[in-house]
Amino acid sequence: DTTLGLMLEAQKRGHELYYMTIADIYLKNGIAFGMVRRIEVFESETNWFKYRSGYYEIELGELDLILMRKDPPFNDNYIYMTYVLEKAHTAGCKVVNNPVSVRNANEKLMATHFPQCCPQTIIDCNPDRIRDFVNKYGEAVIKPLDGMGGSSIFKLERNDKNTNVIIETVTQQFTKFVMVQEFIPEISDGDKRILIINGKPVPYGLSRIPADGEFRGNLAAGGRGESREPTDKELWICEQVIPELIKRELQFVGIDVIGGYLTEVNVTSPTCMREIESERQINIAGDFFDGVETEI
Secondary structure (H helix, E strand, O other): OHHHHHHHHHHHOOOOOEEOOHHHEEEEOOEEEEEEEEEEEOOOOOOOEEEOOOOEEEEHHHOOEEEOOOOOOOOHHHHHHHHHHHHHHHOOOEEEOOHHHHHHOOOOHHHHHOHHHOOOEEEEOOHHHHHHHHHHHOEEEEEEOOOOOOOOOEEEEOOOOOHHHHHHHHOOOOOOOEEEEEOOHHHHHOEEEEEEEOOEEOOOEEEEEOOOOOOOOOHHHOOEEEEEOOOHHHHHHHHHHHHHHHHOOOOEEEEEEEOOEEEEEEOOOOOOHHHHHHHHOOOHHHHHHHHHHHHO
16 A cells, blocks of 8 residues: 555654544644554554554644545545645645645546646536537546546446436436546556656556456556556656646646546545555655655
């Protein structure tokens, strides 16, 4: 797991580790606090951590660094968490990624800032416009804006009798915006995750290849990971995206590319670091901390 890999690297460098969940952080008289526990981590699939203290209160601004690794859904509680962490950030603790930017950079919508890199895409909840889009392009993918791991992603096809009920379900009776993208047949060759660390693309990505009978490459949906070098087109996409990431202080990001098209910009808790490190014998976590340690 990427989070464990980052913790192991921080521990190796002599940093003290503290653990807290979203339920452990709070504001008190405008100051961000957390109930934390000291933790030690180990390279093990079964016994990978041990608490070294009980809970105690700490002012979050006194910490050097907070790694925000909370998975979606990106719901109201997630947004409120970013406000608490913003207080810690302004009080002197570096938070990665910047909580203001995480709040403003929905992982699906963020990709639309780079239309030159994306497939044909609409963000909509109107069933007529969604059906028109599907009819125009023949095949499309519909996904909620607040999900992860391939959850609730469906393939829509022209003249498919299930299209209406899928649109109805994913939009929750046409009340929630969704992303609809032109289907990219090259998904059969993989949905490539490219990590961008401190404004630089990692020299190897992870192509997540769908299982037989699937169109989703997500590892959580049964996909198989294979490390590959970025293509020239993928490096061009990185060049388009990186200036905006730097401006927003988004230092640990994973972009998803299918068939030369940008589909998502993941900023909450990007994964695939450990798989790439294992296959390529490189230290991505080390590169991350090399950059961050100069700022704390």
